[in-house]
Amino acid sequence: MTLHLTTEERAFLAGDHGEAVSLAMRILVSAAELLGAQALVRITSAHIDGCLHHGDGGVEFAEKLVATGGRVAVPTTLNVGALDLLHPDTVRADPSKLAMARRQMDAYVSIGAEPTFTCAPYQVGHQPAFGEQVAWGESNAIAFANSVLGARTERYGDFLDACCALAGRAPLHGLHIGQNRQATVVVDATNVPDALKDQDVFYPVLGSWLGLEVGREVSVIIGLPSTVSRDQLKALGASAASTGAVALFHVAGVTPEAPNLDAVVGETQSVDRIKLTADMVKGALKRLSTADTVERIDAVAVGSPHFSITEFEALLTLVRGRRMAVPFYACTARATLQELEVKGNDLLQLQEAGVEIIADTCVVVTPILRESGGVLMTNSGKFAHYAPSNTGYEVVYGSLEDCVESAVTGLVTRTEAIWSW
Amino acid sequence: MVEGRVLIPGNAEGRFLRLQAPISLWGGIDPVSGVVIDPRHPDYGVSIGGAVLAMPGAVGSSSSSAVMLELLREGNAPSAILMASADAILAIGILVSLELGYPTCPVLEVELSALDGTPQGTLLRVTSEGRVISP
Numbered sequence: 001m002t003l004h005l006t007t008e009e010r011a012f013l014a015g016d017h018g019e020a021v022s023l024a025m026r027i028l029v030s031a032a033e034l035l036g037a038q039a040l041v042r043i044t045s046a047h048i049d050g051c052l053h054h055g056d057g058g059v060e061f062a063e064k065l066v067a068t069g070g071r072v073a074v075p076t077t078l079n080v081g082a083l084d085l086l087h088p089d090t091v092r093a094d095p096s097k098l099a100m101a102r103r104q105m106d107a108y109v110s111i112g113a114e115p116t117f118t119c120a121p122y123q124v125g126h127q128p129a130f131g132e133q134v135a136w137g138e139s140n141a142i143a144f145a146n147s148v149l150g151a152r153t154e155r156y157g158d159f160l161d162a163c164c165a166l167a168g169r170a171p172l173h174g175l176h177i178g179q180n181r182q183a184t185v186v187v188d189a190t191n192v193p194d195a196l197k198d199q200d201v202f203y204p205v206l207g208s209w210l211g212l213e214v215g216r217e218v219s220v221i222i223g224l225p226s227t228v229s230r231d232q233l234k235a236l237g238a239s240a241a242s243t244g245a246v247a248l249f250h251v252a253g254v255t256p257e258a259p260n261l262d263a264v265v266g267e268t269q270s271v272d273r274i275k276l277t278a279d280m281v282k283g284a285l286k287r288l289s290t291a292d293t294v295e296r297i298d299a300v301a302v303g304s305p306h307f308s309i310t311e312f313e314a315l316l317t318l319v320r321g322r323r324m325a326v327p328f329y330a331c332t333a334r335a336t337l338q339e340l341e342v343k344g345n346d347l348l349q350l351q352e353a354g355v356e357i358i359a360d361t362c363v364v365v366t367p368i369l370r371e372s373g374g375v376l377m378t379n380s381g382k383f384a385h386y387a388p389s390n391t392g393y394e395v396v397y398g399s400l401e402d403c404v405e406s407a408v409t410g411l412v413t414r415t416e417a418i419w420s421w
Numbered sequence: 422m423v424e425g426r427v428l429i430p431g432n433a434e435g436r437f438l439r440l441q442a443p444i445s446l447w448g449g450i451d452p453v454s455g456v457v458i459d460p461r462h463p464d465y466g467v468s469i470g471g472a473v474l475a476m477p478g479a480v481g482s483s484s485s486s487a488v489m490l491e492l493l494r495e496g497n498a499p500s501a502i503l504m505a506s507a508d509a510i511l512a513i514g515i516l517v518s519l520e521l522g523y524p525t526c527p528v529l530e531v532e533l534s535a536l537d538g539t540p541q542g543t544l545l546r547v548t549s550e551g552r553v554i555s556p
Contacts, residue, residue, distance in 0.1 A: 049483050052484060157483040157513050216506075244443075388461065389448050389459040
């Protein structure tokens, strides 16, 4: 099992195309070898998750790429950074940390990546076609690209995503290969009441359960309505990629590789079958909240993954003419914010209701929430998963409607009846 | 003695720490102190710094490579990592650390059940050939 490189790839490695490409190839080749890949595959696009500041090592790496003449070889978008560059006062941090965070974002723009700064590049025009080979970072974007778009990427972390973008290659392994995209677990959601399956609030719960249950396995879900929306699939994937290492799930009759169950369940391999029960769903719902018995909330955050225009429209319908009693953060891409700005007075009405729009970043990756701490309410499975460790806030999970009703009074309001069956 | 597949070579020694559940380094481990910060994780509050760390699985965020790099830079990375299955996300943080001239950390792919009889805290040595031995 040795890695075969083409003549061109050997030249990349040798430094014939500059030191940055050579560095990228050294890391790429080591990664390919440890993953057991026998070749590299050409990619058509990349999404770099490396511009979020975790420490100065990340800045050093990015600036090394710039200093050695690095340039992305394929169209490349950027994930969130640690700053809201459009609203500079949003993030609380000391000036030296802010400066390093800025340098890291700037470095990736300098190598030719688009300053999209979003965890949902698929909402701002970066949509690879079915079957395209790509190298994406950011766990929710990976799940979306594979599952909803039918593009092919493995789970690329910080640095490797940039190396792939510079070399225009990825290790040919895992989900880049068709046979590895077959499901090994069938999840049967037939028993879940249709009324619940119609609600957005169900999908982060399903995803959270799925990630814990299947880990890194490829699953196929049967029994979901054919009307399941992109935003619901986005929420499902983001949640599953938080509690597990889910990079691909199929929904029979909905996602492009699974027109039916047979298309993704090979005849020869053994498949686990799990029937989704009320207890499983209720257990996952309970786990999404760390503060189930509290009465008051201190803030609401929505938009992980970044809010889409459709989600903003739903939010606007709920908040129009009302006033939030606690801080209400909606995180989104700068491109989506721009779309809102040109849509008449939508943005103004959201702001008048007390919705604070965060662009380029989000509340769990950088200090935005008030330092006093407290209880955060969210409709996002990913926020619910990461907020306790990353912000110190306790979490209450609920629907978007629950979040708005609770924010208006500052008291937890949740619709519980839909979970009983 | 346990033998594994070498993912990142190196010699190291440390106390055995077997995590009780899969973890995402990002959101799971403080990148500076090396302490488990996810209150939902059964090993909440435990430090992974200097340990021969057995991980039942890596989950979650693709930012975990960056956390690995920062742990190595800060000197609070595990002394070695034993993983049930090869995961590029962690290994990449170590490869970048090497490129930038920071410390490294050997990683082995190991059948973790082979360590079932090893008590937590046992002093273990990991060799560059991929062996895990009690010195």
